[in-house]
Amino acid sequence: MNFLSKLVLSLLAFKATQAIQTSFQPIDFPAPERELAHILPGEYTQLSHAAFPGYGVRVKRTEGWCDTGVKVYTGYLDVAQGAKHMWFYFFESRRSPATDDLVMWVTGGPGCSSSMDMLMQIGPCTVDPSGNGTLYNPHGWNAEVNIFYLDSPVNVGFSYSEFGEEVYTTEDAAKDAAAFAFIFTEAFAEFKGRPFHLAGSSYGGRYVPVFASEIWDMNRSAEKRGFTPINLKSIVIGDGITDAKETILAYYDMACTSASVPPVLDISTCVRMRRALPRCRELLTASCELEQSDLACTAATLFCENELSAPYRVTERNPYDLSDNECKGGIHALCYPIFNSISKYLNTPSTRAQLGVDPAVGVFVGCNNTINAGFRERFDSYRPTSFYVSSLLERGVDALIYVGTYDWICNWVGNIRWLEALEWHGQAAFNAEALSTWAGGEWKAAQVEGKTGKLLYATVQGAGHMVAYNKPSAAVAMVNKWIGAREV
Numbered sequence: 361m362n363f364l365s366k367l368v369l370s371l372l373a374f375k376a377t378q379a380i381q382t383s384f385q386p387i388d389f390p391a392p393e394r395e396l397a398h399i400l401p402g403e404y405t406q407l408s409h410a411a412f413p414g415y416g417v418r419v420k421r422t423e424g425w426c427d428t429g430v431k432v433y434t435g436y437l438d439v440a441q442g443a444k445h446m447w448f449y450f451f452e453s454r455r456s457p458a459t460d461d462l463v464m465w466v467t468g469g470p471g472c473s474s475s476m477d478m479l480m481q482i483g484p485c486t487v488d489p490s491g492n493g494t495l496y497n498p499h500g501w502n503a504e505v506n507i508f509y510l511d512s513p514v515n516v517g518f519s520y521s522e523f524g525e526e527v528y529t530t531e532d533a534a535k536d537a538a539a540f541a542f543i544f545t546e547a548f549a550e551f552k553g554r555p556f557h558l559a560g561s562s563y564g565g566r567y568v569p570v571f572a573s574e575i576w577d578m579n580r581s582a583e584k585r586g587f588t589p590i591n592l593k594s595i596v597i598g599d600g601i602t603d604a605k606e607t608i609l610a611y612y613d614m615a616c617t618s619a620s621v622p623p624v625l626d627i628s629t630c631v632r633m634r635r636a637l638p639r640c641r642e643l644l645t646a647s648c649e650l651e652q653s654d655l656a657c658t659a660a661t662l663f664c665e666n667e668l669s670a671p672y673r674v675t676e677r678n679p680y681d682l683s684d685n686e687c688k689g690g691i692h693a694l695c696y697p698i699f700n701s702i703s704k705y706l707n708t709p710s711t712r713a714q715l716g717v718d719p720a721v722g723v724f725v726g727c728n729n730t731i732n733a734g735f736r737e738r739f740d741s742y743r744p745t746s747f748y749v750s751s752l753l754e755r756g757v758d759a760l761i762y763v764g765t766y767d768w769i770c771n772w773v774g775n776i777r778w779l780e781a782l783e784w785h786g787q788a789a790f791n792a793e794a795l796s797t798w799a800g801g802e803w804k805a806a807q808v809e810g811k812t813g814k815l816l817y818a819t820v821q822g823a824g825h826m827v828a829y830n831k832p833s834a835a836v837a838m839v840n841k842w843i844g845a846r847e848v
Contacts, residue, residue: 396450396548399433404716407547411585414441415539417547419450420716426494427484430454430502434715437540439514444525445718446536447518449474450508451484454500461555461593461843463507464541466571468563468601470530470740471731473517473724474509477561479702481828482835483509489697491704499832504840505557508544512537512567516728518706520721528734530566530743534574537567541575546587555593557843562770562825565600566741569748576755594758594813595749596842599770599825602749602761603778604741605644610774611668612637614682619773620765621682629671636667648742657739672768679769681824696826699726750784758813760842764823764830765801772819779817786812798848800834818848 399405404418419435426432433450453460465482467474479487484500487493501507511517513527513536527533541558545551558575560568572595579589601607613619616630623630643663647656678684678695689697705711706724735741749759761779763772780791790806797803798818805816820827820834828835838848 395550396433396452397431404435407543409543409546409587411546411587412539412543415439415543416442417540417543422715425714427451427454427496427500427502430457430484432484436519436718437510437536437543439536439539440525443522444514444536445520445522445720446514446540447511447717448508448540449478449483451500451502451506453502453504453506454484455504457506458550461505461557462545462551463501463505463557463559463596463843464537465501465507465509466512466537466558466560466564466567467509468561468565468567469516469727469732470513470563470567470735471516471728472562473511473726475511475517475706475724476699476702476726477828478509479705480696480698481826481832487698487702487705489701491701492708493705497832499828499836501828501836501839503836505843506551506554510537510540513731515731517726518715518717518721518724520718522720526731526734528731528738529740530570530735530745531574533567534571537571538574538578541590542578542582542587545590552588553591556590557594557596558592559596559598559839561598561600561827563601563741565597565602565770566743566745568595568597568600569602569745569752572752572757573748576752576757592757594760594842594846595752596760596839597762598827599763599767600761600775601741601770602745603774605641605649606777606781607770607774608644608664608668609637609641610771610777611672611768613773614768614771615672620768620771624675624677624682624685625671633668633671636664640664640668644742648739649744652739654739657742661739661742678824680767680826681764681830682766682768683822683824694727696829702726746778746782750782753784753786753813753815754811756813758807758815758846760816760818760848762818762820762827762838762848764820764825764827766823766830767825769825776817779815782815784812784815786815790815790817798838800831800838800848803848814846816842816846816848 401421401423404420408416416438422432422434430452437446467477482501485494486497511519513533558572582589612633615625643660647660678687687695693699785808786806793804795802801819801821803818807814823830
């Protein structure tokens with residue numbers, strides 16, 4: 361190794377040491393254990409735990425922001441000896457913070473910030489259309505739960521890395537997300553043993569089952585490692601892409617039949633799509649699921665996307681809402697101009713200062729295309745996620761799967777197909793159950809008492825991909841009833 365190479369390595373090692381020293385001046389716990397209410401506004405309080413070497417949490421109370429009626433906290437999970445930093449928001453429940461359940465929300469993409477869902481549809485506040493402030497959201501999901509929103513994986517939203525570290529698979533992202541959940545609940549004694557629910561949307565259909573499974577597996581060694589198991593009660597997936605194959609095959613049903621709205625594509629195009637279905641199913645099953653060959657899966661996905669996805673996309677209709685024949689704001693804004701307003705607001709220096717965003721973070725981008733491409737290159741969406749769902753159900757964890765009927769991109773047809781194919785002890789009962797109506801749409805559920813968790817599938821009539829944006833009252837009512845009684 362020449363002198364220049366040695367010098368570069370020395371400088372990098374020195375910078376890494378500095379990063380670790382600056383990121384970690386930890387206050388160890390549980391001696392004494394803390395309460396979240398003890399965290400003060402202003403500077404970060406830094407926490408660590410012997411069971412999670414290389415991990416730490418920086419947290420501060422963020423006063424006067426978003427929902428002035430509850431306590432709000434923001435901060436970072438510092439990972440890998442301070443090399444990776446994952447951003448979170450935490451909002452106390454509007455009802456009873458001391459007793460209400462705990463929910464962790466992750467937005468999909470992959471690569472999209474939870475800030476987008478929070479400030480568009482489910483947070484205690486939404487962004488003003490001008491992007492200059494926030495508006496109180498009476499339908500915020502913290503109505504009856506304590507909730508935190510995590511920017512995962514690293515380099516999403518306000519999350520960042522010191523040396524360009526990236527995470528490009530859901531299984532790798534799960535390790536950091538699970539560690540955050542354990543450190544948070546271990547740090548603040550009031551949340552130990554509190555019923556815990558993991559929720560997410562879109563690519564959260566892949567994140568949520570894998571993240572929850574990582575938590576479940578870590579629970580098995582929790583007491584031996586010196587921390588309290590997380591009381592994992594349920595998973596919640598909204599308009600998820602849990603089974604990519606069934607989702608893409610259902611693009612034909614959504615665009616060419618009356619499964620949701622009247623057919624939107626011409627007959628000749630639909631005939632070609634229908635003829636491609638058997639071949640597409642065969643290719644995706646053989647190449648992406650059984651062989652798991654990158655080369656063969658590339659050919660399969662290119663064929664299927666060209667035959668089943670492209671015909672709808674070229675129409676420039678909104679892929680997130682079949683009832684909308686125009687992608688307003690452009691696809692970079694996911695067809696919702698409010699996304700541009702959110703980015704504008706979160707790039708305002710005064711907002712970033714109030715939240716405590718680290719100066720190392722550059723321009724806020726709602727969805728990181730580099731991360732999205734990295735996941736796609738590894739065919740992450742075609743990994744067998746439904747197996748995680750069935751494994752959780754078999755261990756008594758409940759699951760709510762809800763879908764807006766107007767969503768094309770993560771549609772209800774694909775979701776009900778993978779749910780009916782799901783291998784678990786409640787499969788026969790679930791498939792035999794007829795759909796019933798609820799205030800927002802239709803639902804059905806099954807459970808084997810004493811053996812499995814409860815699986816509940818619900819549609820939200822007239823909603824697109826952003827269910828709570830289109831149907832805010834129905835969405836929050838559904839979630840509250842699920843958390844409280846496992847119903848909708």
